[in-house]
Amino acid sequence: MGDAEAENTLAGIGEFGLISRMTTGRVQPAGTLLGPGDDAAVVAAPDGRVVACTDVLVEGVHFRLDWSAPDQVGRKAAAANLADVAAMGAVPTALLVGLACRKDTAVETLTGLVDGLWAEAELAGVGVVGGDVASSPTLVLSVTALGSLEGREPVTRAGARPGEVLALCGRVGWSAAGLAVLARGFRSPAAVVGAHRVPEPPYAAGPQAALAGATSMIDISDGLIADLGHVARASGVLLDVRSRAFDMPARLVDVGAALGVDPLHWLLTGGEDHALAATFPGPEVPDGWTTIGAVRRGEPAVLVDGRLYDGGPGGWDHFAR
Template sequence: MNTLDEVGEFGLIARVTANRRQPAGTLLGPGDDAAVVAAPDGRVVACTDVLVEAVHFRLDWSTPEQVGRKAAAANLADVAAMGAVPTALLVGLACPASTPVETLEGLADGLWAEATAVGVGLVGGDVASSATLVVSVTALGDLEGREPVTRSGARPGDVVALCGRVGWAAAGLAVLSRGFRSPVAVVGAHRVPEPPYAAGPQAAIAGATAMIDVSDGLLADLGHLAQASGVLVDVRSPTLQVPARLAEVASALGADPLHWMLTGGEDHALAATFPPDATLPPGWTAIGRVCEAGDGPGVLVDGRPYAEPAGWDHFAR
């Protein structure tokens, strides 16, 4: 099994870019100092996420390909949350020289698989030496002539809506943390999220006033939206119907499935606010209301503050 120090930086790049097909929007792909990507709108949506081994993923829990797909999905979901359509990915990779090339090829396969699924290319990146395996992905997107849907547009009276699953990745993490590898449905949700990419542009077309990717937890991310908009968001828990599989896993682990749904991250669902008279696009479900901030912006559950931590914070003590 070859390692990175044996094949070298440029040998690795040659391996992971060979025979890869780029979409029409990639005008110039890997091989030069920079790529050239079409921007028909004249504006480019851009975002970056960093995944660190033992913080965001474990290779004894996930395959390299699954990690690659997860890294791509986290960024592609952010583009969708702006109401944009993804156009390209760039990847920065840092790892020990002793890393097996097979591991890095698996990461690349996963990145390419998720990119291809949404019709974008992996157009460039960089490789560096590091004591820890780190994957940094930058995604680009096109607004197609629309205004970006930001976090700051929610207004009192708006409907709060959700598209995509929540709580599944948290359930998968709980299962893996107990040393189990099943049920496959929840473990798979932790390993590879399934963001509703198309729902972002659809929400923008339907008149969404604010939108956010649910990466840290539904309440935590709605809290970011509430702060940016200067409003209070009230989530109605009865609207969050607990799937049977989550209920079963929670019962087996002695956990609360609703807590997973309210605070669990990494499913990359989309949460948005819509005018009260708007017709929600297919797949979107109303889960609450936007209210006047009163004593200050924030998030309530059934009219009350939620007693538990609202979601993930890298630097919380």
């Protein structure tokens, strides 16, 4: 390998060269008290608590670099974590990234990943405050997000009570439709393919819901029915989703018709859009939220129009046979 070529790979610039590209010229928000470059970062936790979560994305499993540009993968990895923070009713305060990749990974790819992480972090008002890079045959991105509850109690999955309303904020089914399009070898419509490449979680809706008295909340990452199942079990309630409550997007109807798929299936089981679902005492729900069902007494379960949904696999278990 010539020097010119090597300079364009991770092996050429080295671990510290990559870290420099990750950190140089980036602007940290005020809450980053000590940014990258030391053994650890220091981040403000104004109310004496910190919200923390980790999400792992693996090439070939969660993304394909022939289907998504590197910056889109970076944005998606950040979004998955930032949405988890929002789902506690918290505002994000920082990201850390563990990156494992091949030595011959192009610097352009790595720069794209990092630019994407930063772009999504900035959308949520935070910075990438630290991380680590390691050599690995498989590209793996492990992102940790931190957040602040701003003095509020966390909104967990366990607070839903019978008689409350179930509401949703953000898109569901779009990423699944985009994935179906890509899997058939198409690259359009751009709206659904773009939704698969870069989700648009409603970060501000998390704290908004907490302030409005949400009794439970969850990030829809594996599919609406699957994730509502966690709320049902944690809260000991039955959740009844009304399929007609959704505004079925015309775009999903069109894509469904073209691919021979009922678009309701994508809405109910598609993951990776990172919408937020929450329960409220009701009957009102905050602006931007849509009531999609009700909380009832009963064995923990998720029903659609009063029945168990049998339209296909109910969600996404990474290791299911």
